[in-house]
Amino acid sequence: xxxxxxxxxxxxxxxxxxxxxxxxxREKVGIEELVGRxxxxxxxxxxxxxxxxxxxxxxxxxxxxxxxxATSTKPKVxxxxxxxxxxxxxxxxxxxxxxxxxxxxxxxxAGADAVVMLxxxxxxxxxxxxxxxxxxxxxxxPVGEDIRRGEIVLKDGEFLTPAKIGVLASLGRREAYVYxxxxxxxxxxxxxxxxxxSRLGEGEIYDVNSYTLISVLSQNGAIPVRFPPAPxxxxxxxxxxKILVKEYDMVVFSGGSSVGEYDLLAQVVEKFGRILFHGVQxxxxxxxxxxxxxxKPIFGMPGYPTSCLSNAYLLLIPAVRKMARLPPxxxxxxxxxxxxxxxxxxxxxxxxxxxxxxxxxxxVFKESGAITSMANADGYIFLPTNLDVLEAGEEVEVTLxx
Amino acid sequence: xxxxxxxxxxxxxxxxxxxxxxxxxREKVGIEELVGRxxxxxxxxxxxxxxxxxxxxxxxxxxxxxxxxATSTKPKVxxxxxxxxxxxxxxxxxxxxxxxxxxxxxxxxAGADAVVMLxxxxxxxxxxxxxxxxxxxxxxxPVGEDIRRGEIVLKDGEFLTPAKIGVLASLGRREAYVYxxxxxxxxxxxxxxxxxxSRLGEGEIYDVNSYTLISVLSQNGAIPVRFPPAPxxxxxxxxxxKILVKEYDMVVFSGGSSVGEYDLLAQVVEKFGRILFHGVQxxxxxxxxxxxxxxKPIFGMPGYPTSCLSNAYLLLIPAVRKMARLPPxxxxxxxxxxxxxxxxxxxxxxxxxxxxxxxxxxxVFKESGAITSMANADGYIFLPTNLDVLEAGEEVEVTLxx
Numbered sequence: 001x002x003x004x005x006x007x008x009x010x011x012x013x014x015x016x017x018x019x020x021x022x023x024x025x026r027e028k029v030g031i032e033e034l035v036g037r038x039x040x041x042x043x044x045x046x047x048x049x050x051x052x053x054x055x056x057x058x059x060x061x062x063x064x065x066x067x068x069x070a071t072s073t074k075p076k077v078x079x080x081x082x083x084x085x086x087x088x089x090x091x092x093x094x095x096x097x098x099x100x101x102x103x104x105x106x107x108x109x110a111g112a113d114a115v116v117m118l119x120x121x122x123x124x125x126x127x128x129x130x131x132x133x134x135x136x137x138x139x140x141x142p143v144g145e146d147i148r149r150g151e152i153v154l155k156d157g158e159f160l161t162p163a164k165i166g167v168l169a170s171l172g173r174r175e176a177y178v179y180x181x182x183x184x185x186x187x188x189x190x191x192x193x194x195x196x197x198s199r200l201g202e203g204e205i206y207d208v209n210s211y212t213l214i215s216v217l218s219q220n221g222a223i224p225v226r227f228p229p230a231p232x233x234x235x236x237x238x239x240x241x242k243i244l245v246k247e248y249d250m251v252v253f254s255g256g257s258s259v260g261e262y263d264l265l266a267q268v269v270e271k272f273g274r275i276l277f278h279g280v281q282x283x284x285x286x287x288x289x290x291x292x293x294x295x296k297p298i299f300g301m302p303g304y305p306t307s308c309l310s311n312a313y314l315l316l317i318p319a320v321r322k323m324a325r326l327p328p329x330x331x332x333x334x335x336x337x338x339x340x341x342x343x344x345x346x347x348x349x350x351x352x353x354x355x356x357x358x359x360x361x362x363x364v365f366k367e368s369g370a371i372t373s374m375a376n377a378d379g380y381i382f383l384p385t386n387l388d389v390l391e392a393g394e395e396v397e398v399t400l401x402x
Numbered sequence: 403x404x405x406x407x408x409x410x411x412x413x414x415x416x417x418x419x420x421x422x423x424x425x426x427x428r429e430k431v432g433i434e435e436l437v438g439r440x441x442x443x444x445x446x447x448x449x450x451x452x453x454x455x456x457x458x459x460x461x462x463x464x465x466x467x468x469x470x471x472a473t474s475t476k477p478k479v480x481x482x483x484x485x486x487x488x489x490x491x492x493x494x495x496x497x498x499x500x501x502x503x504x505x506x507x508x509x510x511x512a513g514a515d516a517v518v519m520l521x522x523x524x525x526x527x528x529x530x531x532x533x534x535x536x537x538x539x540x541x542x543x544p545v546g547e548d549i550r551r552g553e554i555v556l557k558d559g560e561f562l563t564p565a566k567i568g569v570l571a572s573l574g575r576r577e578a579y580v581y582x583x584x585x586x587x588x589x590x591x592x593x594x595x596x597x598x599x600s601r602l603g604e605g606e607i608y609d610v611n612s613y614t615l616i617s618v619l620s621q622n623g624a625i626p627v628r629f630p631p632a633p634x635x636x637x638x639x640x641x642x643x644k645i646l647v648k649e650y651d652m653v654v655f656s657g658g659s660s661v662g663e664y665d666l667l668a669q670v671v672e673k674f675g676r677i678l679f680h681g682v683q684x685x686x687x688x689x690x691x692x693x694x695x696x697x698k699p700i701f702g703m704p705g706y707p708t709s710c711l712s713n714a715y716l717l718l719i720p721a722v723r724k725m726a727r728l729p730p731x732x733x734x735x736x737x738x739x740x741x742x743x744x745x746x747x748x749x750x751x752x753x754x755x756x757x758x759x760x761x762x763x764x765x766v767f768k769e770s771g772a773i774t775s776m777a778n779a780d781g782y783i784f785l786p787t788n789l790d791v792l793e794a795g796e797e798v799e800v801t802l803x804x
Contacts, residue, residue, distance in 0.1 A: 036621070309565060375556070
């Protein structure tokens with residue numbers, strides 16, 4: 001198969017990232033659903049956190065100076081004038097020689113400037129014996145210690161982790177604006193490809209690529225929508241592409257295995273838009289197309305299931321995450337020694353699936369069509385273009401498949 | 403605060419994992435929603451994959467022996483008797499000296515035993531010139547090459563990656579049985595804690611812990627359900643716990659900050675079930691409770707937001723993932739040098755939040771109550787019990803927060 005716009009893997013990735021635009025639209029989402037989303041607003045604190053001086057320990061709110069000089073044998077004796085629990089209004093006042101019992105989280109009553117921890121006290125009737133002095137401010141979380149009113153606590157574009165959702169909750173936010181997820185149309189190609197659940201006729205096989213792509217895309221912040229198989233007539237395919245780029249953020253053709261199907265999609269993209277590459281120097285996965293129609297990215301993925309999926313990992317995920325404004329996918333990597341010599345085609349990057357046994361990485365690639373070879377792999381080694389051979393026993397980084 | 407059932411972090415984790423049971427019930431889920439779930443059936447192939455001998459390349463289906471001796475200057479000449487595209491029935495027969503044009507994916511017609519790639523041929527009228535011999539079987543994916551009918555291709559308990567979903571699709575499966583997600587009740591404690599969105603009265607703060615827990619639990623294969631704040635009366639709390647353990651797989655009290663609240667939950671668990679630990683030698687996060695009521699795990703998390711969240715990472719995630727039958731969470735770890743000396747309390751594990759700058763890990767812990775200290779951290783260092791001090795410049799592993 002001849003490719004007019006053949007590029008290296010590195011250039012393919014560069015072209016993709018230069019031409020994919022992050023989504024601009026935002027949506028309001030409830031706090032229970034925010035984890036893993038990308039914030040689309042600056043969050044300014046409208047309250048102090050904590051909103052008042054709080055007891056950081058169970059004990060007695062006191063005037064610190066009343067405790068100076070206390071020892072385990074010569075306690076200071078204070079008069080208990082009230083009890084405050086968490087969630088209550090601090091309606092007591094602590095005068096000289098007095099104290100108020102407080103629980104962790106309760107407000108500090110007026111007049112008090114420190115909390116003596118329970119374990120350094122003894123209650124004797126209406127009196128409290130204090131066995132250790134405290135300094136002013138001891139065991140108090142002062143108002144605004146964590147967040148000051150007016151402060152920008154989270155910024156537009158931040159990835160929402162559980163802790164950041166905690167920050168939103170601490171300000172009383174029930175919802176927040178986040179960037180909407182990119183919507184991606186998946187269109188199977190190939191007259192032989194049938195939807196799972198249907199009955200296979202002679203010469204037909206089930207559609208694998210649409211479902212591996214749906215899985216990968218939904219794991220990476222997108223909303224994939226599967227369409228019926230693409231028409232194999234130029235005008236109809238052209239019409240479909242023009243409609244899909246209006247409604248979706250990206251269109252992914254989930255693999256045409258023969259030259260004819262490829263040519264057709266390439267012709268359509270060339271006529272209605274622009275081909276950025278067609279053919280990548282990578283093994284497997286060479287027959288991959290990327291272009292723009294009306295500014296929207298179009299992917300033509302390879303037809304072989306393993307090639308389609310490996311290029312989903314290497315090319316599609318970076319595209320989708322940029323679109324979704326997600327940080328690059330953190331890789332889960334283990335180090336291992338390659339079990340056998342691997343010779344690479346010159347000038348071609350390689351995606352090599354492996355099983356891990358002990359400290360060994362064992363190549364498990366069967367052939368491009370075999371989805372099981374990838375299903376049974378623990379991970380993959382990505383070998384860049386500038387490498388010719390990997391000697392047996394060399395240390396490699398295996399990215400775990402998940 | 404005194405703890406009757408104080409344990410080390412290592413023992414706490416062991417007790418949790420010994421007492422949490424994986425869910426048994428399964429549910430049927432559509433193939434588009436299967437990624438990240440855990441298979442609850444053995445999947446046996448009911449068809450061969452591919453279901454027939456397929457062309458692995460575009461070219462001509464031939465009898466291999468007809469091509470023997472072909473060279474670039476002395477081609478073998480075959481008679482073209484038909485064209486077969488993918489998805490069509492192989493209704494042609496290839497006789498001696500004949501060939502049929504095939505596309506990648508099309509069935510191999512009867513009589514043919516190899517495919518000559520398009521680039522080694524030339525079509526001249528109704529004749530095809532073959533410039534290179536092929537061996538029998540060349541460029542053919544034989545029936546069952548990837549999967550044989552009757553084979554068990556996926557096993558009960560397997561974690562469903564995109565490639566494994568591809569295997570299900572290749573067999574025509576529209577859905578599969580997976581283990582249902584554990585349902586986890588989250589109950590806030592503390593009279594001062596109010597739901598975000600409501601108006602704070604004096605002495606009140608917003609509930610942070612329920613929302614960080616909801617986020618962590620939903621990221622780890624569970625369905626969290628938040629309840630109104632727990633009653634602070636023994637009988638009512640007991641009644642609530644008895645109801646919740648009937649309906650849910652686990653009950654998590656999302657943090658009571660004062661001794662009183664702790665005692666109450668501990669008393670209830672002790673009366674209606676069994677306390678397995680109450681207090682963990684870890685900083686922060688000591689006031690953590692774990693027990694069983696009617697066989698269902700009950701967690702009492704610390705009240706301080708950072709302690710609650712750090713123990714969610716260290717104790718709750720392993721529990722929930724075991725329950726959901728998920729593999730241990732793969733950690734995303736980076737190596738860095740600690741920027742300052744850290745002295746650890748003897749016999750206490752420590753969870754230390756850090757920011758990463760260049761190759762340095764800089765501790766950012768403010769105080770247990772400050773959710774912002776965790777929200778602004780890049781990750782954490784977990785320091786086990788048997789460590790007393792970390793010298794400045796020592797290499798540490800930072801687990802990234804996500």
